[in-house]
Amino acid sequence: MQRKSTIYDIAAKLNVSVATVSRALNDKPNISAKTKKLVLKTAAEMHYEQNLLAVALKSGRSQNVGVIVPRIDSYFFSTVIKGIEEALNPYHYNVIICQTYRDKNTELTKIEALLNSQVDAIFISTSNDNEAAYERVLEKNVPLIFFDRTTDIETASSVTINDFEGGYQATKHLINSGCKKIAHFSGDQNIPIFRERFLGYRKALDDFAIDYNENLVIKTRSSLEEGKNAVKNLISQNILPDAIFSAIDYAALGAIQELQEGGYKIPEEISVIGFSNEPFTKFMELSITTINQFPLEMGKMAAQIFLEQLDSADAKIIKKVVLNPELILRKTTKEISVIDK
Amino acid sequence: MQRKSTIYDIAAKLNVSVATVSRALNDKPNISAKTKKLVLKTAAEMHYEQNLLAVALKSGRSQNVGVIVPRIDSYFFSTVIKGIEEALNPYHYNVIICQTYRDKNTELTKIEALLNSQVDAIFISTSNDNEAAYERVLEKNVPLIFFDRTTDIETASSVTINDFEGGYQATKHLINSGCKKIAHFSGDQNIPIFRERFLGYRKALDDFAIDYNENLVIKTRSSLEEGKNAVKNLISQNILPDAIFSAIDYAALGAIQELQEGGYKIPEEISVIGFSNEPFTKFMELSITTINQFPLEMGKMAAQIFLEQLDSADAKIIKKVVLNPELILRKTTKEISVIDK
DNA sequence: CTGTTAGCGCGTTCAG
């Protein structure tokens, strides 16, 4: 194989110094047009390519950023990553992806690994509260940007959606379309985003003077099965509602399937709203009403914050961006029958 | 902020040389247990962390690999990447992702960028034939592993699925379940994988003595709309078949929706098979029969090949792995009515 | 306008 050529090789060949070569290659001043042209020409001939590793070591900037997510094979996360990649691409950043599977220790390991790799920023969707590690990242002055889920750290930027508002909008729509007994399939209430969706649900009930019934709130994890079980649960208790707001699309799908098997008409007898706008919600014969979390925009926004922090030198600006979710009306809910207040 | 501590800092503090520190940190021989312990202790106290950039520059290995895909927000690609990440994780490699949007020039740019970043390997799913660039990668002795789609380059490894076999299996199943007039929604026939699927379809027809009718082959791109249009096309020509083998899941879905709107019974009147096992195919009320391409395994296998090449030092071994696809039977096809030959 | 040289942080000969 042919060894990679360096600026020394081309300097030797031309009998000039490496500084001159560097100047020519990097379009720096203080060099005659003639020698510059010559350097550029022979560099091309020798198939010279800059070793970014050396540049990184010298400059202290690796032009790599790390993105930490639970998993990458999910529409939401891969789309956020897409957004980050697209926004950072013009600035020649590479994005390194890390999966944690929601494991606290794995998350910790990945953060350390990225730090060791000298990434210029870390984007993270966490549910693990590795506060100490986040502080360490910040201490080293590498920008830390939370997305989707965030923590209480004041000094880190974040991009999230207003989950409370999402829960509120979903519930309000069900009420406005005539539903009066609304169940909620909640995620793990220890996780802030699910807590917020639940609180939005509560608030909407309050605002429209509908009594809260805790028996109608069922904790479900992100799976089709849990949605089915939740419906079975309601049926067995003989408290089937006229609407379900599921904080998780997959659980909404399970609920719909279970209801259809039971012969219930959707949305006439029971309306269903999911959350996240997973691709399948659009493709169903009975497409599912759900909440758009704008993952692409979320990724781009997060990248944008990082870029702004770069510009502002050391006066690091913290931004807490909260995106507004969007209710996407489809076939599992009825038309609005009440004037929107 | 506190500056990152280096081996010089800890050497100074202990009044030893950096060589000693390095030896202690890297568990090398020729060092007394006592000083080693001391170094390790103070390194921890000073929150020392290895700068992988320096290690990389020194060793010539960055511990980064690049993965180039058309887009990352697709189930297939994100799952392949997941497989690569999981397989390489234990060996402390980071994976850098690049998107090309199938643009030839973007692909070229990304390859160069990865090379400049000194990645230890490049994994790529291409449809662009940047042969010259691939050769350059190989010349620099960085392993190049194609997955999903490959080229004719002899000296690069690849992991693909047997698309011909996939097309054959799908068509054969339709025939065995009693279908006699089978349409094919093909992708772009200039792309090898689609060409192969088509050829598998042809071969199955031949093997079972069914006449080939080119009017039943319709070129569709990867979208729901194109599947709908293809069905409309067949109906308008009055040559509606009793089965459709679509080389693309999305087109299969479009076909199903159009057929259902037209009041046709699936699979009784018309069977449909897709290709790729996109997540939505499983979730539909009428779940879609399709072909599993084993993306996770594909990623892991590709990573495995890279690891093997590392072990074998310079005697680089080329591997061309072809995975066998799997027919996943669901509700859009009928039971087998004929003994499988 | 050009060349010399000193690091960036680390691993690794080679002496001792």
Next chain:
DNA sequence: CTGAACGCGCTAACAG
């Protein structure tokens, strides 16, 4: 067992 010194490839400060 330990230390001095070099080099990975590049940029930048300083001299000329």
